[in-house]
């Protein structure tokens with residue numbers, strides 16, 4: 001057994017070292033990947049991924065710029081963006097160089113000697129983040145950033161209740177899952193943190209009522225945890241007075257404002273941090289996803305000196321082994337450099353506007369029967385459909401046209417379009433042409449039905465239960 005595993009691992013190491021595969025190697029890799037997913041990962045994934053069907057399998061092999069390439073050499077324009085991790089593009093040379101330079105000297109940290117990159121990155125974040133946000137705790141993912149922020153809010157205020165939004169998504173570890181809002185993800189694990197209240201998003205009246213009721217009952221809110229734009233909720237953009245109002249109400253009732261910018265941060269919406277659109281200063285800012293430049297898993301949460309004071313005397317109250325490691329910090333420092341030097345926040349704004357306008361005119365002839373809305377801020381864009389079936393057809397059609405898009409975890413009727421901020425105008429035109437073709441095809445199928453059956457939607461593609469529940473992730 002041991003010698004078989006040695007042989008197997010060596011075979012895989014040889015594969016990793018290769019740039020190109022011959023036809024036999026490609027076939028073997030594809031077959032083995034499908035078998036391994038089936039037998040050792042979760043066969044459920046194969047049932048709902050668009051990249052797998054009895055007659056078509058796409059196994060990823062390489063990436064660069066705004067594209068992924070599969071083992072067979074087919075290139076896909078990436079409008080899925082790894083759910084928001086590729087803001088500076090795939091394997092940006094500067095991020096790649098920083099990480100490999102660091103790797104060639106030292107990979108992980110001693111945990112005892114002082115690690116310089118952690119210090120430099122924390123200082124950069126203090127300079128970059130709004131207001132008096134100053135101290136940073138580094139994490140490995142978005143959900144960890146939210147977990148830490150919740151603990152910090154409880155510690156700093158001595159209160160326990162958290163207010164979050166219906167439609168919000170904050171991760172799936174137990175603490176952050178309590179703040180995430182969709183029953184299908186929460187119900188199997190209830191009760192988790194029971195002091196979480198969900199209120200309608202973009203509703204200041206609901207927020208004030210909840211804060212006042214909690215004050216009355218003695219369950220005073222420690223924090224209001226919100227995404228500036230509901231990303232997984234289907235790109236729901238609040239009115240301009242919402243976040244300034246949330247800030248005011250938090251101050252009035254002594255609650256902290258935690259901005260979950262795991263998805264909206266790092267330039268995605270046209271500003272480095274989305275709350276900057278409304279000049280709002282949160283008490284804690286959570287980062288993840290694109291923070292590691294699409295190369296390293298990395299996250300962070302940043303707070304003011306006042307908030308951090310309780311952990312000055314005992315920094316071991318919240319710790320992580322890998323968070324803030326030198327490779328992740330090198331990636332984040334390079335990412336911030338690239339975002340600023342290449343003016344990618346500004347680019348997200350201008351290119352996002354162009355993309356959105358083109359999407360709006362493309363969908364116009366098909367609204368409202370096939371498609372309801374195109375909306376977005378910067379390059380965080382969504383298309384909303386009357387039902388999940390049409391959305392699934394469109395995303396499947398786009399995949400056949402070699403365009404990757406994805407659903408959103410909370411709102412199954414939307415497709416997210418979240419490409420690298422470096423996407424070219426030519427690539428955007430390719431996406432628009434593909435969308436136009438796909439909508440036309442679906443519309444012509446619909447017309448036949450409209451005449452014959454007098455219904456306004458196409459026959460749903462048969463879906464199993466698993467597809468129904470998780471479809472939104474993969475639309």
Ligand SMILES: Cc1ncc(COP(=O)(O)O)c(C=O)c1O
Pocket residue numbers: 083141142143144146169170171172227231232260261262263264288289
């Ligand atoms: C706003 C927000 N917060 C937190 C998370 C969780 O991040 P992760 O999947 O890295 O744990 C996500 C992931 O989609 C997110 O969009």
